[in-house]
Amino acid sequence: MTRCQVPAFLIHQIQEELDKEEEEMMVFLCRDLAPDLANADLKEILLALNEREKLTPVGLSELLYRVKRFDLLRRILNTEKATVEAYLARSFRLIPDYRVLMVEINENLEKDEVGSLGFLLRDYAPRMKMAKDKSFLALIIDLEKLNLVAPNQLDLIENCFRSIHRIDLIRKIQTYKHKASVSSVHCQPVYVNAHQASLPNFNLIEPPYHSGIQNESTEKLQNGSSLTLAAAEPLHMSIEESGSVPHKMSDDSYRMQSQPLGICLIIDCIGNDTDVLEETFRGLGYDVHCHRYLNMSSMNQTLLEVARWQKHKNCDSFVCILVSRGNSQSIFCTDHTFSGFPLEQIKKYFTADSCPGLLGKPKLFFIQSYVVPENEQECTCLLEVDGNADNIRAKVTIPHAADIFWSHCKVDVSTLEQSPTSPSKYLRCLAELLRNPYKRKLCILAIHMELNKKVYDGNMTADPSQQYSLLLQHTLRKKLFFPLDCC
Known part of the structure; x- marks a missing residue:
């Protein structure tokens, strides 16, 4: 095992703790990392990524963060949520922002809304199999196979959300598009996480990550290997002067910005x-x-x-x-x-x-x-x-x-x-x-x-x-x- 790999017993332990929905989310998040394993289960995907040296302890911590298993971060990887957030805000991420966005949308949809989306999509993809209990992420995968949805091709999803009156999700997609366009202009990474995707007035462009001994802290995993994360410095997010931004606005808060309210x-x-x-x-x-x-x-x-x-x-x-x-x-x-x-x-x-x-x-x-x-x-x-x-x-x-x-x-x-x-x-x-x-x-x-x-x-x-x-x-x-x- 190389220094950057994850011990196999940790992968097994984490997989055993996840429920079916969390496994589905994690498989979806890894889809671009191992396209040849599209039909494999989570453990097989993680082990393969580990063998290919694509999965580091830091990458594994990001995956747990994305599915909101902060308890496993602490108990198995012996690290804190805030430490992972600090690293993600200052460095390259394992998971593409597009996958993160789709998982967040999935978490914000009710079961009946997913059923409505499946019904609406019949107009665009009549041959797509519509199982009654199909999840939103499964629908996205089907649309990706038909080349109807991609990281730079989200108009179809926007139209469907407009039909079911989920304007809040449309705004998340539009924010993602804006951040992606800014990122391509500035040629530097832009992090849009599960909370920040709903903050259109926040400037989330952070300076490129610079590694250095003086700026790093090390956390020990239970097996003694190291998890190196950027020091948890405060994140400075500037608020644009135009428009008011409600306090504590996050994915855990209702949007309260319309005029009239x-x-x-x-x-x-x-x-x-x-x-x-x-x-x-x-x-x-x-x-x-x-x-x-x-x-x-x-x-x-x-x-x-x-x-x-x-x-x-x-x-x-x-x-x-x-x-x-x-x-x-x-x-x-x-x-x-x-x-x-x-x-x-x-x-x-x-x-x-x-x-x-x-x-x-x-x-x-x-x-x-x-x-x-x-x-x-x-x-x-x-x-x-x-x-x-x-x-x-x-x-x-x-x-x-x-x-x-x-x-x-x-x-x-x-x-x-x-x-x-x-x-x-x-x-x-x-x-x-x-x-x-x-x-x-x-x-x-x-x-x-x-x-x-x-x-x-x-x-x-x-x-x-x-x-x-x-x-x-x-x-x-x-x-x-x-x-x-x-x-």
Whole structure:
């Protein structure tokens, strides 16, 4: 075994730890390194690369980094994620940026979206085999064989993503194209990793890597061989002056850059909170639409109309705020009915199947319910609503659709009767937090924790009948930060 090779037992140990999906990703990443082994399994590919002296300990650490097995980096290769990142940012990489991009896209696609892509691709490649459970990476390999997709040939994939409204993935491809064109002009490597691919305003061109004893550190593998990595110096990324860049923006965060940031729909059937909410969300960059004192029929029509707006496609998020009398399952609007308008139905109007323009984007709901005791509710028929209304009488549960943030505050209706013009403490505290630039550095979940604290601190001095209770349910897949340069 030469000095640059990896001990075979380490390859075996790593392969044993990977699941089927991770093996598929790693095989895809290695596809250009061993084109003659296109049909081989992962262990065979890694062993062959090792024998050909193409796989070094550093290269193996990059592969584990690309499939996000940071635990194996530490436990088997005895190195840290940050150390690998420092090396990748300053040196040549084993894996081409094109392969890295495709793997990241694969990680950001839902199973039903992959099925939609397979269906769309029939128009371009009618003879391509479309297995029902085929992964995105398998589709890419098929398209590569047909010469329909290549590192410099990604228009077909862009068109397909446009058809399924994944504008965020189109931007990743466009960023990759831009970095590749810059790289060819400057004749130096440009690193676009899984996080940086979604950062169009970051200048990621780093100086060429220079090896030198004074700039190197050595990490020991468990078997005693050395893993030499560039010293973990801070990465200096300059931000272009044109355009604002949200803080902490990464592949783990939702994009929140559009202008407007999204539609904010406010339906206030009490009338005490509209003004402060409108000012707050307009300050955050939302296109705010306010409606006061709607009955259930009018609210149903308003929700349907807003859900059908095409402008959602050009926005990064959606906010809906409802203030009304109601019960635990419904809101009454200006109608005092027993059944009311089911909260679950409101949510369904804006899920991806009902509102495609919001696919993959965060949808935030803030509900203030003034709960009417059952013995004071009038019993009338349930309003008929469009769409799938199955099980609308059931209690609200965590939604099956992704990217929903559901904050529901309840307080007894007697609070209103005692102070008819007083705003909701819940909504007032929410507005205060969102208008505070220091609090906006937090993600929405952390902001809601602050909201919980403020509301429950207020409950300590309130009469038990006037105390607020909060319920938070969400299916967010990423962190959500509001812009800092607003309000």
